[in-house]
Amino acid sequence: MVEILSREMLAENIWQTVVYAPRIAKSAKPGQFIIVRADERGERIPLTIADYDAEKGTVTMVTQALGLSTRKIVSKGVGEHFADVAGPLGRPSDFVHETMEELQRKRFVFVAGGVGTAPVYPQVKWLKEHGVEVDVIIGAKTKDMLIYTEQMRAVASNLYIATDDGSEGFHGLVTALLEKLITEQGKSYDCCVAIGPMIMMKFVTLTAKKFNLPCIVSLNALMVDGTGMCGACRVTIAGKTKFTCVDGPEFNAYDVDFDEAMRRQGMYRTQEQRALAIAREREQGHKCNIGLDK
Amino acid sequence: MANKIPRVPVREQNPAVRATNFEEVCLGYNLEEATLEASRCLNCKNPRCMAACPVGIKIPQFIEALKVGDVAAAADIIAQDSSLPSICGRVCPQESQCEGSCILGIKGESVAIGKLERYVGDWRLSNPKEAEVAASNGKKVAVVGSGPAGLACASDLAKMGYSVTVFEALHEVGGVLVYGIPEFRLPKKGVVAKEIESVRRLGVKFETDVIVGRTVTIDSLMDEEGFDAVFVGSGAGLPRFMGIEGENLNGVLSANEFLTRANLMRAYDEQYDTPIYVGQRVVVVGGGNVAMDAVRTAKRLGAEATIVYRRSEAELPARVEEVHHAKEEGIEFRMLTNPTRVLGNEQGWVTGLNCVEMELGEPDASGRRSPIEKAGSDFTVACDVVIMALGTSPNPLIASTTDNLETNRRGCIVADENGATSRPGVFAGGDTVTGAATVILAMGAGRKAAKAIDEYLR
Numbered sequence: 152m153v154e155i156l157s158r159e160m161l162a163e164n165i166w167q168t169v170v171y172a173p174r175i176a177k178s179a180k181p182g183q184f185i186i187v188r189a190d191e192r193g194e195r196i197p198l199t200i201a202d203y204d205a206e207k208g209t210v211t212m213v214t215q216a217l218g219l220s221t222r223k224i225v226s227k228g229v230g231e232h233f234a235d236v237a238g239p240l241g242r243p244s245d246f247v248h249e250t251m252e253e254l255q256r257k258r259f260v261f262v263a264g265g266v267g268t269a270p271v272y273p274q275v276k277w278l279k280e281h282g283v284e285v286d287v288i289i290g291a292k293t294k295d296m297l298i299y300t301e302q303m304r305a306v307a308s309n310l311y312i313a314t315d316d317g318s319e320g321f322h323g324l325v326t327a328l329l330e331k332l333i334t335e336q337g338k339s340y341d342c343c344v345a346i347g348p349m350i351m352m353k354f355v356t357l358t359a360k361k362f363n364l365p366c367i368v369s370l371n372a373l374m375v376d377g378t379g380m381c382g383a384c385r386v387t388i389a390g391k392t393k394f395t396c397v398d399g400p401e402f403n404a405y406d407v408d409f410d411e412a413m414r415r416q417g418m419y420r421t422q423e424q425r426a427l428a429i430a431r432e433r434e435q436g437h438k439c440n441i442g443l444d445k
Numbered sequence: 446m447a448n449k450i451p452r453v454p455v456r457e458q459n460p461a462v463r464a465t466n467f468e469e470v471c472l473g474y475n476l477e478e479a480t481l482e483a484s485r486c487l488n489c490k491n492p493r494c495m496a497a498c499p500v501g502i503k504i505p506q507f508i509e510a511l512k513v514g515d516v517a518a519a520a521d522i523i524a525q526d527s528s529l530p531s532i533c534g535r536v537c538p539q540e541s542q543c544e545g546s547c548i549l550g551i552k553g554e555s556v557a558i559g560k561l562e563r564y565v566g567d568w569r570l571s572n573p574k575e576a577e578v579a580a581s582n583g584k585k586v587a588v589v590g591s592g593p594a595g596l597a598c599a600s601d602l603a604k605m606g607y608s609v610t611v612f613e614a615l616h617e618v619g620g621v622l623v624y625g626i627p628e629f630r631l632p633k634k635g636v637v638a639k640e641i642e643s644v645r646r647l648g649v650k651f652e653t654d655v656i657v658g659r660t661v662t663i664d665s666l667m668d669e670e671g672f673d674a675v676f677v678g679s680g681a682g683l684p685r686f687m688g689i690e691g692e693n694l695n696g697v698l699s700a701n702e703f704l705t706r707a708n709l710m711r712a713y714d715e716q717y718d719t720p721i722y723v724g725q726r727v728v729v730v731g732g733g734n735v736a737m738d739a740v741r742t743a744k745r746l747g748a749e750a751t752i753v754y755r756r757s758e759a760e761l762p763a764r765v766e767e768v769h770h771a772k773e774e775g776i777e778f779r780m781l782t783n784p785t786r787v788l789g790n791e792q793g794w795v796t797g798l799n800c801v802e803m804e805l806g807e808p809d810a811s812g813r814r815s816p817i818e819k820a821g822s823d824f825t826v827a828c829d830v831v832i833m834a835l836g837t838s839p840n841p842l843i844a845s846t847t848d849n850l851e852t853n854r855r856g857c858i859v860a861d862e863n864g865a866t867s868r869p870g871v872f873a874g875g876d877t878v879t880g881a882a883t884v885i886l887a888m889g890a891g892r893k894a895a896k897a898i899d900e901y902l903r
């Protein structure tokens with residue numbers, strides 16, 4: 152059982168939860184993730200680590216409540232417990248292994264979309280702590296859906312915001328903003344890291360390619376165990392099958408088969424929708440009369 | 446004199462009924478049946494059964510005790526050599542071990558040693574005995590993994606007075622016994638949980654959700670957390686795929702994923718949130734216990750289920766009883782068939798499995814006749830789901846995060862017969878050393894390592 156220390160709504164359906172998990176907090180590195188099981192009957196849900204504090208023993212996660220299991224996760228309040236939190240899982244970001252000299256010569260640009268902003272934060276924070284200059288682009292549908300802008304401003308050299316509807320910052324997609332920074336503002340980067348919805352990462356990759364900019368993405372594949380035991384998280388990387396949970400979650404973006412990855416994410420979609428519908432019916436206190444629970 | 450009666454039949458759930466539920470298939474003997482079956486044993490002077498038991502259980506002796514209805518004595522005799530009789534009685538490949546060597550089996554039917562062991566093991570679970578635990582010796586041992594190897598090692602060490610903590614990556618303790626082998630073959634509450642409870646009663650601590658190599662490392666356990674020795678019983682959990690076209694289509698999954706969803710995550714129980722998909726027709730590729738478990742689980746979840754195996758029935762590595770049960774339950778077997786390609790529709794979902802027919806050639810290194818493709822024999826099996834049960838290998842995580850821990854070509858940790866590895870103080874046993882094998886071998890390896898750890902720390 153893992154205790155919840157705080158919970159806060161960051162935007163509609165997006166919640167930040169801080170738990171007490173000292174072993175994970177001590178071992179976590181940028182780029183890694185955890186697996187959370189809300190209760191004894193819950194699924195094992197992979198969530199990226201949004202922050203960690205080894206001294207306090209805390210781990211922060213940001214969850215977008217979409218399906219039944221993520222709704223269960225965000226509905227737990229302070230003082231309540233998750234049945235399980237396991238991690239840190241996956242390989243840390245590659246830059247963790249580079250020498251300081253190599254790193255400090257590099258110009259990084261991070262492209263964060265939606266809840267993907269949360270896992271970008273510990274990476275930028277780590278780089279900042281190691282004296283590396285980092286630009287960050289955060290994208291969201293609209294101003295109200297932006298998260299982690301204040302935290303990010305504190306650690307990024309330059310923070311750029313893009314909203315689809317123009318309600319804040321650049322009016323348009325993160326890809327257009329990235330392109331503008333490079334072509335109009337004369338920015339030059341050595342490495343781009345994109346984390347967000349699969350479709351966004353696919354298009355950031357295409358944009359980066361135009362400028363021969365090396366690009367890394369963090370894949371959010373379906374998972375069960377997160378330890379390499381099941382292969383549910385298979386993705387095709389440079390024509391070879393890899394397990395996202397142990398070989399990733401970060402991969403060289405140019406090598407990723409995004410279309411396959413997106414398709415595989417939908418493997419259990421109809422069943423998840425069904426489960427959610429049943430749960431909603433149960434919540435409303437009446438028996439399902441359209442046969443969904445059969 | 447031994448009783449010259451036929452082998453006492455064991456009660457089982459009706460095949461038509463059990464193919465739709467997850468309750469245990471075999472109901473086991475009662476005392477009367479067990480004593481009657483025990484009476485068939487010849488009590489051979491030179492017991493071949495015992496020699497064929499991987500851990501050398503004193504089979505004739507425990508059966509002698511059963512003959513006179515002294516189940517407690519029988520349980521004590523088995524306990525000298527095995528710590529998991531109710532589990533091994535259910536899942537050991539008896540036909541190639543004890544029962545396969547029984548003299549009675551030459552002309553007729555061997556003594557039902559497995560069923561007798563199970564009876565005695567179950568009796569002990571319902572009549573637990575206070576274990577003798579030595580006074581604490583103040584030394585700490587970490588056990589990585591809670592499968593049969595880890596459980597056996599932990600309980601022996603605890604009895605010797607060590608303070609033992611088991612670290613398990615998953616959220617539940619038990620290894621393959623909980624995530625792999627299905628409820629209908631090995632009940633979780635009735636058997637596995639009770640075995641684990643008895644290990645807990647010895648004072649062994651369990652920490653779940655700890656992935657050694659990520660959450661902690663072997664070095665941090667020894668250097669920072671004060672463990673004097675470590676036993677690695679992390680199994681062989683990494684699933685293999687065939688590498689054929691279409692293997693990443695939606696609907697192709699490893700048996701490990703399918704069984705984990707069904708067993709560990711209880712997908713068959715409506716009360717749990719886990720999704721599982723079987724469609725109308727499932728094809729399972731492989732012929733081992735894992736393949737049988739997957740195909741019978743798929744059947745129970747409502748699909749038509751087929752086994753595709755590249756050799757012939759005689760080579761099926763699964764326990765004979767499982768193959769027999771699978772057939773009774775209406776599983777279709779397509780022998781001498783090898784998949785070449787998974788077919789899919791435009792949305793990327795499986796629609797079928799392309800296969801070729803095989804014929805058997807010369808025996809290969811394993812002594813089994815190797816299958817050869819029949820030219821021009823391509824055909825397609827229509828299906829919605831393909832489950833790959835092709836074997837597993839050890840997860841490289843521990844070896845890759847522990848300096849100087851030697852592994853072999855197949856990724857198995859190298860250990861001597863007592864479990865000592867290339868790292869002083871680090872011992873290993875079970876599937877992580879042998880590659881995927883059996884519960885009894887893992888249990889035996891865990892016990893041997895416990896002895897060696899005791900000698901090392903003394």
Ligand SMILES: Cc1cc2nc3c(=O)[nH]c(=O)nc-3n(C[C@H](O)[C@H](O)[C@H](O)COP(=O)(O)OP(=O)(O)OC[C@H]3O[C@@H](n4cnc5c(N)ncnc54)[C@H](O)[C@@H]3O)c2cc1C
Nearest residue numbers: 590592593594614620621625657680875876882883884887
């Ligand atoms: C579906 C299936 C059916 C089988 N049927 C039979 C049968 O009928 N008869 C038979 O004799 N055998 C059978 N086997 C084989 C048998 O289950 C194994 O040989 C046996 O369980 C091996 O025991 P073990 O303790 O070595 O490993 P496991 O039982 O695999 O346990 C290893 C444990 O270690 C944990 N672990 C792994 N890595 C780490 C880490 N880094 N940190 C912490 N924990 C970790 C795993 O999560 C797991 O719980 C079957 C196997 C499967 C998969």
Ligand code: FES
Nearest residue numbers: 377379381382396
């Ligand atoms: S989630 Fe099971 S192998 Fe990656």
